Amino acid sequence: MEYTTLGSTGMEVSKICLGCMSFGSGADWMLDEDESEELIERAIDLGVNFFDTANTYSAGESEEILGDVLSHYDRDEQVVATKVRFSGANDHRNAEGLSRKTIEQELEHSLDRLGMDTVDLYQIHRWDYDTPIETTLRALDDAVRRGQVRHIGASSMWAHQFQEALQVSDERGLVRFETMQNLYHLTYREEEREMYPVCDKEDVGVLPWSPLGAGYLTRPHEEFTATERGEHELDYGTPYHEGPGSEEINERVQELAADKGVTMAQIALAWHFQNDNVDAPIVGTSSVEHLEDAVEALEVSLSSSDVAYLEEPYEPVPVFGHE
Numbered sequence: 001m002e003y004t005t006l007g008s009t010g011m012e013v014s015k016i017c018l019g020c021m022s023f024g025s026g027a028d029w030m031l032d033e034d035e036s037e038e039l040i041e042r043a044i045d046l047g048v049n050f051f052d053t054a055n056t057y058s059a060g061e062s063e064e065i066l067g068d069v070l071s072h073y074d075r076d077e078q079v080v081a082t083k084v085r086f087s088g089a090n091d092h093r094n095a096e097g098l099s100r101k102t103i104e105q106e107l108e109h110s111l112d113r114l115g116m117d118t119v120d121l122y123q124i125h126r127w128d129y130d131t132p133i134e135t136t137l138r139a140l141d142d143a144v145r146r147g148q149v150r151h152i153g154a155s156s157m158w159a160h161q162f163q164e165a166l167q168v169s170d171e172r173g174l175v176r177f178e179t180m181q182n183l184y185h186l187t188y189r190e191e192e193r194e195m196y197p198v199c200d201k202e203d204v205g206v207l208p209w210s211p212l213g214a215g216y217l218t219r220p221h222e223e224f225t226a227t228e229r230g231e232h233e234l235d236y237g238t239p240y241h242e243g244p245g246s247e248e249i250n251e252r253v254q255e256l257a258a259d260k261g262v263t264m265a266q267i268a269l270a271w272h273f274q275n276d277n278v279d280a281p282i283v284g285t286s287s288v289e290h291l292e293d294a295v296e297a298l299e300v301s302l303s304s305s306d307v308a309y310l311e312e313p314y315e316p317v318p319v320f321g322h323e
């Protein structure tokens, strides 16, 4: 495993963050508790120390599973991230959003489910158009002062919103967002235009979600919907396969994988590992073998001409995931 310092937090995290969205129930492609346990244990064996979950994943089951498994390990060694904004196990008017009430209630619930006193990184899952950002930041600042949260982060929003939040923190002397978890992969690179220059200037750690395009970059494009998860992505409306350059990029990933004798997923992840914008991609997998593939991808080197070849067909696509 390789490790990196996460933005300005000073925390040392594995260069692979394990995504926990597939732990729990609610869809056929999700893992039950025993299967999740096997995956998390293997991840820890391989040196992963960084886990990303959310109050909303499987209505809180993902947090429960992660917390149960990590309780058998030294908590000090693990970096645990969760999120608030969408409703979790509780489904009522004040279970979602970023009001002080929602944040305080949902944080308590997340900590209970995780079985932890403190979460290392607490992320707002999206912008809340109904709550002033100062209210949200004051509630988060208090959570840090109470010792329930160590660092705060944000996920998928417009760069001007993120910059505004950082400015409010600085002007009011409140904790500031130290990470950005956003959608980024070879067939969705819109974040390079506005968000990444902000993150670079502000020393914000970057954690791409769906780094493999939710599976699109792991198999030939005509097979994207061959898995249950792929079918789900199509129903959900993910557009990664629809960009004008997507098929050509997918084919170039296939070609380079064949040339180097590695998997497509390894090429798509190696692209993240060499990318100066990225700290740690949040890999989602329901398979121990695929997790091992991801770790081995740290050893796949891409030359600058390989990178240029992979990136060249990309054309801008409509912004996705800021809802």
Ligand SMILES: NC(=O)c1ccc[n+]([C@@H]2O[C@H](COP(=O)([O-])OP(=O)(O)OC[C@H]3O[C@@H](n4cnc5c(N)ncnc54)[C@H](OP(=O)(O)O)[C@@H]3O)[C@@H](O)[C@H]2O)c1
Pocket (backbone or CB within 6 Å): 018, 019, 020, 021, 022, 052, 053, 125, 155, 156, 181, 182, 208, 209, 210, 211, 212, 213, 214, 215, 216, 218, 227, 229, 230, 263, 265, 266, 282, 283, 284, 285, 286, 287, 289, 290, 291, 293, 294
């Ligand atoms: N902040 C947000 O709004 C947000 C949104 C979405 C996700 N996330 C976070 O990001 C994490 C990852 O998201 P994601 O699951 O969409 O990411 P992803 O890693 O881009 O895609 C996962 C898909 O790729 C497949 N895959 C992974 N490795 C593979 C390999 N080596 N060979 C073949 N197929 C492979 C998986 O299939 P198998 O299961 O068969 O391996 C799965 O279908 C989530 O768990 C969550 O923590 C955050």
